[in-house]
Amino acid sequence: MPSPLGSSIRIAAWNAERCKYDRATRRLMEAVGADVTLLSEMDVGMARSGNRHTVHDLAEPLQQGFAFAVEFVELGLGDSREMRWHAGQSNTLSLHGNAIMSRSRLSDVFVVPLDEGGTWFCNSDADQRRLGGRMAIAARITSAPYPLWVVSLHLESRSTRQTRALQIQRLLAALRTEIGDAPAVIGGDLNTDAFPTGPAALREACEDPRDFEPLFNEMAEAGFSWSSCNDGRATQRTRPDGTPSPPFNRLDWLFARGVEVTGCRTWSAVDTEGTAISDHELISVDIKLV
Template sequence: MVRLTKQIVHTVPAPDEGLLEKARTGAPSRSVHAEFFEHIEAFHVIERRPPSRPAAWPGSFRIAALNAKRLKNRAAVRSLLDRAGLHAALLSEADAGMARSGNVHTIGELAAPSGEGFLFGVEFMELDLGDAREMRDHHGQRNACGFHGNGIVAALELADPVLIRLEEGGLWFPGRNGAQRRIGGRMALAARMEAAPQPFWLVSVHLESKTDPADRQAQMQTLLRALDRLAPPRDACVIGGDFNTKALPRDETERQEPLFDDLRAAGFSWRHSNVAGPTQRTDPAGKPKPPFGKLDWIVVRGLEARNPQVIPVLDQNGDPASDHDLLMADLSF
């Protein structure tokens, strides 16, 4: 059964600190994780802020997908979105109330200067300060609320938002190498473009990195089953985000990742909305190292795609703001 969340809030409620302390000291089992997941309200709501002045339908719609790597460098990402002339950005790995990113709502700060609206959904509740390096760098600090998730930023009105849980197995609950203990699981955010001349859905997705192609396929199948209920095949739809496809950026990628078979069967295509080159890059911490892979994708149904580009995510000094570059394409009916 696919879990769909439609409850909208103005601000995701902060977790109970006593509950989080129990989670930190509890047995890292699947059943214990499930109990904490159910009792944390943040996993069962969507934060929505409308644009200050909703834009009209532009005719040709420019969209991007970006894994923002905590969204620490919001100035660099904001500048990039403005220069690209985007109408919507599908974002993953955005913090809210994490010490490592300034204990702010990163997507809220990203959207504020432009007056854009946004959706935000919590993927993980971080029980630590982050990975091992982040725990060293921020030793002695505290997270304001410890949220980490996905979002959609758009100048146009987003209607009928839905959070789609792709898995709830608690893979990250025990942590990795003594760090990064988390409650939660991978998810997608979907919404309908209110101003579009016909039904048109945006979907921001982030598939699991610490797994295999079969598990990523299962997560994509869960997403596609949800879309069958939300956006029938006659509706236009774009899915974008970090698919975590691990093969190098060659033609073999699609054959090694069976999730593409499911996307094709569901009517999605990607030939004209992607480029063959990699979307990874080395981040300020020096990871990952080359060779880089193509992890990020934009796939479309019921739309014409053109002008795909991968744009370096660099600040004004030429330093990387993420370990992914931005993938962009133009769409029209």
């Protein structure tokens, strides 16, 4: 059953990188205590994640509902590492995508394609062929005291600053049509790799990132702010296999429009032993509702 919302809510965003570590991921979600989580890179029927419906398996024990949308149909077992690790296994459904998980009911769900597709089929390494393209999934939080929309976003990793800005233009054009200028929170993996690295330089760049990533100009013109939603920390993390290696950047962001932000945080995506469960950290923002 959907739960009523209080006077404030926490909205998290996380690239869970296949969501392979079910129990550790659930413990992280419990620690964060998010009312809404914007998820990307979630598997459904992939051998690399146990052929599970990872969104359902995460949401059900937390007594939350979800909306899931397919980003790619995978034509293999994954990247070169996953091809080695899962050799001889088979996918059951081969789906990979983005989701919104919420303890409050979601309504009016829609999907926004962000690119022309084909990048991971026509121009891909031979060991990771996939059909589809980057996308965003949006929904309205039904029990909020005013129309409040949330959007889970994933921009292309094989991209430039200019193509990322173009994807954001497509998202914002769709949002203008579907929700107008209603209050909204957008979050996810933007693959913003143009910032200087090193904690001090990165934090300074994140205070006004428009000179580094043009997509922030697009967001500002649409009324979305980021300064109170992000703490300027890097959101990349080394996986158990030693990749990726530092220096790290801030790839993951939250944006807010028409709401009062009261706090933000970057959470370490690790298990109880401190081992990474994704190559991305989780980020969150607190929103005052009444």
